Amino acid sequence: MKFIMKHFPFLFLLVFLISCRDxxxxxxxxxxxxxxxxxxxxxxxxxxxxxxxxxxxxxxxxxxxxxxxxxxxxxxxxxxxxxxxxxxxxxxxxxxxxxxxxxxxxxxxxxxxxxxxxxxxxxxxxxxxxxxxxxxxxxxxxxxxxxxxxxxxxxxxxxxxxxxxxxxxxxxxxxxxxxxxxxxxxxxxxxxxxxxxxxxxxxxxxxxxxxxxxxxxxxxxxxxxxxxxxxxxxxxxxxxxxxxxxxxxxxxxxxxxxxxxDSPDDKMESLKRLIDLSQPRESKEYFNEYIKINDSMNIIKQMSKNQFAKIRYDNNLEIEKNEKLKLEKNLISFIFLGFGIISLLIFFLIRSKNKRDKLKIAYTTETRISKRLHDELANDVFNTMTFIETQDLQNETNRENVLQGLDAIYGKARSISKQTGEIRTGKEFGAQLNQLLMSYNSKQVSVIVKGSSAVDWEKIKANKQIEIHRILSELLVNMKKHSQAKLVLVSFETLEKTISIQYKDNGVGFEKEQITKNGLQNVENRILGIHGSITFESETNKGLKINIEFPK
Missing domain, CATH: 1.25.40.10 (Tetratricopeptide repeat domain)
Structure with missing residues (x-):
C-alpha cells in the first residue's frame, strides 16, 4: 500500500507520456x-x-x-x-x-x-x-x-x-x-x-x-x-x-x-497447545494473546483483500482511459482531467487508510474494524467499479455519479479513520479521555463526568490508559446504539492501590446473559487483560450500572 501512495504522481505522468507516444x-x-x-x-x-x-x-x-x-x-x-x-x-x-x-x-x-x-x-x-x-x-x-x-x-x-x-x-x-x-x-x-x-x-x-x-x-x-x-x-x-x-x-x-x-499462524497454533496444557489463570493469559493475534490477522487479511482489489481496479481504470484516448484524440485533455480527479480522490482514500495501517498492533484487536471496512466500504467500492465497467463514462451524468460514489466512499473511510485514531498517552491522556466522554453529549443524551481530573493519569501505564480509553469508548458506543439512555454518569475514584470507574445510564438495560449479544464481551476481555475486574448490574428497562476496578 505504501508503494501506491509513493508512486501515484509518477503514474499520472506515465499515463500522460504514454498517451503522447507511439x-x-x-x-x-x-x-x-x-x-x-x-x-x-x-x-x-x-x-x-x-x-x-x-x-x-x-x-x-x-x-x-x-x-x-x-x-x-x-x-x-x-x-x-x-x-x-x-x-x-x-x-x-x-x-x-x-x-x-x-x-x-x-x-x-x-x-x-x-x-x-x-x-x-x-x-x-x-x-x-x-x-x-x-x-x-x-x-x-x-x-x-x-x-x-x-x-x-x-x-x-x-x-x-x-x-x-x-x-x-x-x-x-x-x-x-x-x-x-x-x-x-x-x-x-x-x-x-x-x-x-x-x-x-x-x-x-x-x-x-x-x-x-x-x-x-x-x-x-x-x-x-x-x-x-x-x-x-x-x-x-x-x-x-x-x-x-x-x-x-x-x-x-x-x-x-x-x-x-514472527509467524502469526505458528504463534496461534503454539498458543492453542499452551491453552490446553496450562492451569486456568495461565491459560487465560495465553488465550488473550491468541485473541489479539487472531484479531490482528483478520484485519491484515481484510486490508490485503481490499488492497489487491484496489490495485486491479486502478489498473483497469487506467486501461479504459487509455483506450478512450486512442479513439478520441480531440478529447484528450478533458479525459486526462477526469482521470486525474478520480485518481486523486482514490489517492486521498488510500492515504486515509494508511493512517489506520500505522496504528499499533495493540489497537487493532477488535474485529469490528474489519467488519466495518467490509460492510461500509466493500459494497460501495464494488458497486462503483461495476458502474464504471458497465456504463459509458463519456456521459456527463454517469461521470457525475462516479464522482459522487467515490466521494461517499472517501467520506466513510474518513469517518472510520477518525473513530479509530491514535490514543495519546502520558500527560495528555486525561484531557483526551474527557474529550472522548464529552463528545457523546447531545440533545438526546447528557453525559456527566466526575473525578477524572483527580486521577493522576501520568502514573498509570500507557497500556492501561489505552485499554481504559477503549473500554469507555465501547461502553459509550453501546449506549448510543442500544440503550436509548437520556442520562449517563461516568465517575472516577482513586483508591489505595486501584482506580475505580463507575458507569451508569438510565437506558433500557438488559439481562446479564445478553452481555455478548450487546457487544460488551470485548469490554470484559479488555479489563481482564490489565488484571482488573468488572461487574454488570442491569435489568430490562431499569438502566445499566457497571463497576470497573484495575490496579494502578
Missing part, C-alpha cells in the same frame, strides 16, 4: 521488461509483495491474449502472492482466470503452478476435496521431483487433518524410501515429521516417536526455527497423555520459535 509492439515489449523486472525484484524481496503484485498486474495489462504462456505465468505469480498474503478467495479467482489460456499452452509448467496455488488456497479454505483434485492435476503434469514430493506431502497433510491416517501413511511411506539426494534436507525432514505424526495418530507410537525425533534432529541441525515449530507441536501432542510437563515444555519451545520467526 505504442508499437517494440515499445510494449520494452515496458513489459521494465515491469516484469521490478515485479521479480519485489517478489524476491518478500517484504514488498504488494509492489510485486502491482507490477505483475501492470505486466498482464500490456500482454495480449495471444501471448497465452505469458498470461498464465503472470496470473500464477499474482495468485501465489495473494495466497501468501492470506487472500485465499482472491487467489482462487486470479488462478481460475488463467484457465481460459490453458488450451493453448497444454504442457506449460506455469499451468501446474496455477493448480498448486488453487490446491493450497482450497486447503486453507477447508475445501479439501477441491484441494486434492487440484493437487492431483499437478501430479499429472511435468513437474520436478522436488515439486512432486511437496505436492504429495500437502495431500498427506489434508488426510492428517481429516484423520484418515492410513491414507496419509500410504502417501508418505514411499517418499522416505527415496534417495536422500532427491530432497533438500529440510523437505526430507518435513515428510519424516508428518509420517511420524501419522504413525503416532494411528496408534503406532514407537514408530511415530522415532520419526518425530529424527525430524527434530535434522531441523535442529539446520537451525530452522520455522520447521522446528512443527516438530515441537507434534511432540507436545505426542507427550500430552503420558507426560504433561514435557508436553508443555515442547509447546513453550514452539511458541518461542514462532516468536523468532
Amino acid at each position: 505504442k508499437g509492439n517494440t515499445n510494449q515489449e520494452d515496458k513489459y521488461q521494465v515491469f516484469i523486472n521490478k515485479a521479480i525484484f519485489y517478489r524476491d524481496s518478500i517484504i514488498n509483495l504488494d509492489s510485486a503484485y502491482f507490477y505483475f498486474n501492470k505486466s498482464k495489462s500490456i500482454t495480449n491474449d495471444s501471448q497465452s504462456d505469458r498470461k498464465v505465468y503472470l496470473l500464477a505469480e499474482m495468485a501465489k502472492i495473494q495466497k501468501t498474503k492470506g487472500d485465499y478467495i482472491g487467489s482462487e479467482a486470479t488462478a481460475t482466470e488463467a484457465f481460459q489460456y490453458f488450451n493453448r499452452v497444454k504442457d506449460s509448467a506455469y499451468i501446474f503452478s496455477v493448480y498448486s496455488s488453487l490446491g493450497t488456497s482450497y486447503q486453507s479454505l477447508f475445501d479439501y476435496e477441491n484441494a486434492i483434485k487440484h493437487y492431483d492435476l499437478c501430479l499429472n503434469g511435468k513437474i520436478s521431483k522436488s515439486e512432486r514430493n511437496t505436492i504429495l506431502n500437502n495431500k498427506a497433510v489434508i488426510y492428517l487433518i481429516k484423520e484418515d491416517y492410513n491414507k496419509a501413511v500410504e502417501i508418505l511411506e514411499p517418499l522416505i524410501d527415496l534417495r536422500r539426494s532427491d530432497y533438500e534436507e529440510i523437505d526430507y525432514a518435513r515428510i519424516v515429521d508428518n509420517l511420524g505424526y501419522a504413525y503416532f495418530k494411528n496408534n503406532e507410537k514407537e514408530k511415530g516417536y522415532q520419526l518425530l525425533n529424527e525430524a527434530l534432529r535434522i531441523r535442529d541441525s539446520l537451525k530452522n526455527d520455522t520447521q522446528l515449530i512443527s516438530s515441537f507441536v507434534h511432540l507436545s501432542e505426542f507427550y500430552e497423555d503420558d507426560n504433561l510437563v514435557l508436553a508443555k515444555e515442547f509447546a513453550e519451545k514452539a511458541l518461542k520459535s514462532a516468536k523468532k520467526t
